[in-house]
Amino acid sequence: MSIKAIRGTKDILPSEVNTWTFIENVARCLFCQYGFDEIRTPIFEKTELFLSGIGEGSDIVQKEMYTFEDPKKNRITLRPEGTAPVIRAFLENHLPQMGALHKLFYLGPMFRYERPQKGRMRQFYQIGAEVLGVKAPLLDVDMMIFVHHFLKELGILNVTLKVNTLGSREDKIAYQNNLKDFLSAKKTHLCKDCQVRYEKNVLRVLDCSNQNCSSIVKEMTPLSEIIGPERREYFETVCLYLDKAGVPYEKDLYLVRGLDYYTDTVFEFLCSSLGAQNAIAAGGRYDNLVQTLGGKETPAFGFACGLERLILSLPEDFNLSQSRTGVYWIFLEDKARQSFFSRVQWMREKGWKAEMSYEDRSLKSQMRYADKNNFEWIFIIGQKELEEGKFQVKNLETHVEMDLREDELSHWLQRFENKDE
RNA sequence: GUGGGUGUAGCUCAGUGGUAGAGUGCUAGAUUGUGGCUCUAGUUGUCGCGGGUUCGAACCCCGUCACCCACCCCA
Numbered sequence: 001m002s003i004k005a006i007r008g009t010k011d012i013l014p015s016e017v018n019t020w021t022f023i024e025n026v027a028r029c030l031f032c033q034y035g036f037d038e039i040r041t042p043i044f045e046k047t048e049l050f051l052s053g054i055g056e057g058s059d060i061v062q063k064e065m066y067t068f069e070d071p072k073k074n075r076i077t078l079r080p081e082g083t084a085p086v087i088r089a090f091l092e093n094h095l096p097q098m099g100a101l102h103k104l105f106y107l108g109p110m111f112r113y114e115r116p117q118k119g120r121m122r123q124f125y126q127i128g129a130e131v132l133g134v135k136a137p138l139l140d141v142d143m144m145i146f147v148h149h150f151l152k153e154l155g156i157l158n159v160t161l162k163v164n165t166l167g168s169r170e171d172k173i174a175y176q177n178n179l180k181d182f183l184s185a186k187k188t189h190l191c192k193d194c195q196v197r198y199e200k201n202v203l204r205v206l207d208c209s210n211q212n213c214s215s216i217v218k219e220m221t222p223l224s225e226i227i228g229p230e231r232r233e234y235f236e237t238v239c240l241y242l243d244k245a246g247v248p249y250e251k252d253l254y255l256v257r258g259l260d261y262y263t264d265t266v267f268e269f270l271c272s273s274l275g276a277q278n279a280i281a282a283g284g285r286y287d288n289l290v291q292t293l294g295g296k297e298t299p300a301f302g303f304a305c306g307l308e309r310l311i312l313s314l315p316e317d318f319n320l321s322q323s324r325t326g327v328y329w330i331f332l333e334d335k336a337r338q339s340f341f342s343r344v345q346w347m348r349e350k351g352w353k354a355e356m357s358y359e360d361r362s363l364k365s366q367m368r369y370a371d372k373n374n375f376e377w378i379f380i381i382g383q384k385e386l387e388e389g390k391f392q393v394k395n396l397e398t399h400v401e402m403d404l405r406e407d408e409l410s411h412w413l414q415r416f417e418n419k420d421e
Numbered sequence: 422g423u424g425g426g427u428g429u430a431g432c433u434c435a436g437u438g439g440u441a442g443a444g445u446g447c448u449a450g451a452u453u454g455u456g457g458c459u460c461u462a463g464u465u466g467u468c469g470c471g472g473g474u475u476c477g478a479a480c481c482c483c484g485u486c487a488c489c490c491a492c493c494c495c496a
Binding site: 004007058059060063064080081110112114115116117118119120124125126127128193196204209257258259268275276277279280281282283303304305306307308309310330332362363364365366367368369370371372378380382383384392394396399401 | 422423448449450453454455456457487488489490491492493494495496
């Protein structure tokens with residue numbers, strides 16, 4: 001096979017797809033409990049949406065976007081994240097006029113041109129949510145409670161929640177300038193990467209893993225301590241609610257997020273079993289983005305979880321138990337097939353899972369197939385049964401065998417109907 | 422974009438210059454009509470690709486591609 005899947009993409013095979021749908025179903029179910037509605041946006045958008053939405057200085061825009069021209073020369077980008085498209089859809093479809101509070105969730109593939117590694121793909125899947133129209137500490141906390149609940153539901157327990165506040169946009173800009181002034185004298189002592197960060201995005205120097213850099217940065221008062229009293233109080237209330245909710249967390253005064261639009265509360269759930277890409281879910285408040293994208297000033301809070309990373313973090317013993325269901329019809333000769341294949345369809349229309357042997361193969365191999373595919377029952381029809389006008393029925397779980405006349409079939413189905421739901 | 426590791430059967434891997442291997446899977450059989458466990462047999466190869474060295478290369482050398490891990494960044 002010479003044509004292979006594109007670097008950083010992968011097939012989700014039948015053997016793993018159950019895990020995916022399981023996680024998706026848990027998410028949908030919880031979102032419903034928390035009062036969220038689903039929104040689906042296109043997977044590509046005009047490039048400019050992401051330029052103004054994510055910020056031109058961000059790494060995503062600088063080097064990670066799949067951008068191309070369509071035949072009419074429009075600049076198009078495969079969505080690298082879900083927030084900007086959701087806001088675009090929110091504004092374009094006049095949702096602000098439909099009420100003050102909007103709780104939306106989405107689920108689907110995102111695209112970033114990065115070097116693949118553990119927990120990082122070029123096409124990857126996110127489950128995310130955005131709440132528009134509310135600025136309240138309790139909402140911020142409710143979103144973290146949601147993620148905490150979601151992870152717990154999936155059995156992912158070895159997680160750490162880190163929270164911080166970035167203050168208002170003005171606080172952030174003022175602090176960026178302070179930081180630049182502060183670092184300008186010590187610039188030569190910073191690592192090579194940080195010297196680039198100094199020019200491009202100073203805030204990122206804060207969470208540099210280089211020890212030298214972090215010790216330099218620690219001499220400077222953290223952003224969260226110089227922001228206005230109103231914002232500080234807001235953040236303290238967030239922490240208070242987290243305490244009361246019993247959600248364990250750590251304040252990380254140097255936590256900075258990579259997307260430019262965040263203000264005030266930001267958070268990250270880290271998972272210890274993930275490797276280097278250990279952020280399993282992250283998000284925060286972005287009170288200026290709606291306005292940036294042409295709407296009225298609207299407070300907003302959002303987060304996203306990486307589905308591949310959720311799957312990597314699933315407990316070792318995670319196992320979707322599949323119970324046996326349905327009937328596999330084994331026809332041992334063509335005459336049996338001709339007489340009874342329509343009965344298979346008849347069962348399906350009554351809501352049963354039913355399959356049949358399409359061609360003559362040994363009984364043994366057909367039973368293996370039925371067993372491997374988790375059927376609960378097999379019906380065997382061969383020469384003997386045709387002559388005697390009945391089927392042989394076997395339960396693959398209990399090994400019980402019995403005979404069944406065709407006129408008893410309806411009654412038999414009724415008896416076991418509930419088992420197949 | 423940078424660094425390290427790995428490419429051999431469908432899968433997991435052994436094999437360091439002399440005939441291409443194991444386990445697992447798959448197929449069939451072990452009372453010619455009864456699954457899982459066991460046993461037996463069969464089955465699959467461009468040894469990533471291209472070049473070079475050699476009487477001879479899966480193995481050594483050069484190049485290249487892919488995958489994995491890490492840096493960067495992010496979910």
